[in-house]
Amino acid sequence: MYAGASLHIDSGAIAQNTRRIAARTGAAVMAVVKADGFGHGDAALAALRNGATWLGVTSIDEALPFRWRGIDAPMLSWLNPLDADFAAAIRHDIDLAVPSLRHLASIQTAAQRVGRPAQVHLHLDSGMSRDGIDRAEWNALCELARLGEAAGLLKVRGIMSHLARADQPGDPATRYQTLLFENAVRAARHRRLSPSVVHLAATAATLTDTRTHFGMVRVGAGLYGIDPSHTTRLRGAMTLTAPVTLLREVPAGTGVGYGLAYRTDRRTRLALLPIGYADGVPRSLDARAGVQLNGRRVPVAGAVSMDQVVLDIGDLAVAAGDRATLFGPGDDGEPTLADWASWAGTIEHELVTRIGPRVSRDRTAA
Ligand SMILES: *Cc1c(COP(=O)(O)O)cnc(C)c1O
Numbered sequence: 001m002y003a004g005a006s007l008h009i010d011s012g013a014i015a016q017n018t019r020r021i022a023a024r025t026g027a028a029v030m031a032v033v034k035a036d037g038f039g040h041g042d043a044a045l046a047a048l049r050n051g052a053t054w055l056g057v058t059s060i061d062e063a064l065p066f067r068w069r070g071i072d073a074p075m076l077s078w079l080n081p082l083d084a085d086f087a088a089a090i091r092h093d094i095d096l097a098v099p100s101l102r103h104l105a106s107i108q109t110a111a112q113r114v115g116r117p118a119q120v121h122l123h124l125d126s127g128m129s130r131d132g133i134d135r136a137e138w139n140a141l142c143e144l145a146r147l148g149e150a151a152g153l154l155k156v157r158g159i160m161s162h163l164a165r166a167d168q169p170g171d172p173a174t175r176y177q178t179l180l181f182e183n184a185v186r187a188a189r190h191r192r193l194s195p196s197v198v199h200l201a202a203t204a205a206t207l208t209d210t211r212t213h214f215g216m217v218r219v220g221a222g223l224y225g226i227d228p229s230h231t232t233r234l235r236g237a238m239t240l241t242a243p244v245t246l247l248r249e250v251p252a253g254t255g256v257g258y259g260l261a262y263r264t265d266r267r268t269r270l271a272l273l274p275i276g277y278a279d280g281v282p283r284s285l286d287a288r289a290g291v292q293l294n295g296r297r298v299p300v301a302g303a304v305s306m307d308q309v310v311l312d313i314g315d316l317a318v319a320a321g322d323r324a325t326l327f328g329p330g331d332d333g334e335p336t337l338a339d340w341a342s343w344a345g346t347i348e349h350e351l352v353t354r355i356g357p358r359v360s361r362d363r364t365a366a
Contacts, residue, residue, distance in 0.1 A: 005242040005275040005359045013237035013329065014046040014223050015366040020234065021222050022051030025206060027213040028197065030054035030076065032220030034062055039352040040224055040237055046366040047223055048073055054197075056218050060089045060096075067092040076121060078160070079131060086110035090118045095157060097123040099132050104144055104154075111153040120145070121158030121197070124184045126177040128164040138184050142191040149193070158197040159185050163212065166205035167228040174205065178212055204229040225329070226337065226348045236337055238352060239328035240280075240359070242309075244293070244320050246272040256310050257302030264301075269313050271298075273324055276307040280355040281326065282344035289343040292325040292334035294318055327351075 022029050031047030032038075034057045044055055044066060055071070057063045058079040066075060077089060078097035087110040089096055098104050098120045111118040122141055125132030133141050148154040161181045165173040181200050188195065201212040203222035208229045221228055225236035249269050256262040256270065264270075271293070277283040281304050289300040291309075294316060301312040311324065325334040337348040344351070 003243065005240070005273075005279055007355055007359045007361050008239040008241070009040050009361065009363040010235075010237045010239070010329070011043070011046045011363055011366040013225055013235040014040065014043050015050040017223050017225055017234045017237070018047045018050040018052055018219075020232075021203075021206060021217075021219055025210070025213050025217055027199075027201075028053050028216040030056045030199065030216055030218045031223055032056040032202070032218050033066075034058045034220065035353045038220060038224045038226075038349065039355055041361060041363065043223060044071055044073075049366065052219070052223075054216065056220075060084050060086070060094060063094045064088060064092060067094070076158070078121070078123060082106050086118065087114050090114045090116055093119070095119040095121055097121045097131075097160060098141065098145070099123040099125075101133070101137060101141060101144065104141065104148065108148050108151075108153040117149075117152055118154045119157045120154050121160045121195070121199075122156060122188065122193075124159070124161040124181060126161040126163075126180045126184070126200075127173065128162055128177075130162070132161060135180065135184070139187060139191070142188045142193055146191050146193060156188070156193045156195050158199060158216075159188055159193075159195045160199050160218075162202065163200065163205050166202065166208070166212070167230075169204075169208040169229055169231060174209060174212065203227065207232045221349055224352060226352070228347070228349075236327070236329040238337070238355075239334075240275075240326040240355065241323045242273040242275040242326065244271045244318055244322050244324065245274050247313075247318060247320060255302075256312075258305060259303055262302035262310075262312075264312065266314075269315070269318070270301060271311040271313045271318055271324075273309045273311065274307060275309055275326070275359070276305045278306045278356050279359050280351065281309060282340070282346065282351070284345070285343045286345075289340075290335065292328075292332065294322055295333075297333070297335070298324075 031052035037043035055075040198214040199216040205212040
């Protein structure tokens with residue numbers, strides 16, 4: 001055990017979640033390991049050994065370290081500036097998403113320099129108004145990509161898009177986006193492109209709507225135990241703990257923390273944890289927020305500071321050095337990430353990707 005705040009990563013949970021999700025689809029599974037595996041560190045191997053066959057990341061900078069480590073699974077990078085190092089991606093067999101005509105031109109220039117075709121996935125914006133090319137430009141992109149193929153500069157290996165409201169199962173926006181996507185794939189094939197992997201769904205759609213699966217699903221959140229659709233029980237892979245460093249006894253009416261926003265309503269005891277918003281604990285929490293300490297749920301008292309959280313522990317038997325669990329998979333009644341997301345008015349994804357660098361990490365193997 002570490003002396004300070006500590007994050008335990010359970011690679012077994014990532015393995016188990018990957019198997020469960022892979023069993024729910026006939027499509028290939030891309031493990032989305034962007035943002036340091038959603039803050040979990042190395043998740044790629046656990047996913048690849050348990051049913052995932054592709055890796056997905058945002059930038060080329062995120063993709064390259066996997067190749068340096070000798071991981072040679074097919075990999076897609078989908079979000080890059082126009083002047084990104086596309087040549088490095090091509091040299092390292094990293095597929096590139098194409099979200100604009102200008103990106104296509106930059107990638108082709110790089111391919112010419114490297115002397116090898118780039119493997120690309122044409123990226124359609126099917127209604128989210130975020131990443132991907134406008135529908136109005138889709139046919140032009142397909143035409144130019146076909147010319148690029150004829151010139152030996154690229155191969156259209158995939159077609160992709162992303163869903164805006166898949167976390168609301170049955171929402172008509174998903175059906176509509178899916179139909180637009182199918183049309184776009186048809187238009188591409190009509191222009192003699194022959195993508196081998198067509199992909200639209202992320203975790204929520206993978207778990208709730210098989211019509212979105214096509215040839216591959218891109219699963220991030222689900223690997224880490226997060227189901228944005230709240231339909232499937234997956235296993236949380238993080239446990240965040242911190243030791244009690246100080247105890248004090250205070251009378252009723254004592255103000256706690258910045259702003260003295262919390263007042264004790266009785267004679268009680270307070271326990272201090274050395275973890276705060278710099279370590280990823282959300283600063284604004286509602287009154288339900290609490291942690292698990294010596295088998296009991298105890299409330300957070302007052303505002304979370306940069307480095308500190310105070311607990312109102314009443315008469316609970318606690319000694320300095322006892323460890324509190326802020327969140328975990330829920331096995332021992334401890335709060336879960338879903339609880340914290342609800343208390344903080346955010347989503348679990350934001351919490352897991354923001355655990356600060358001061359928190360020590362350890363992991364159990366898959
Ligand atoms: C992050 C991301 C995913 C993974 O989404 P989850 O909901 O975490 O499964 C899939 N596709 C794209 C384009 C993404 O940016």
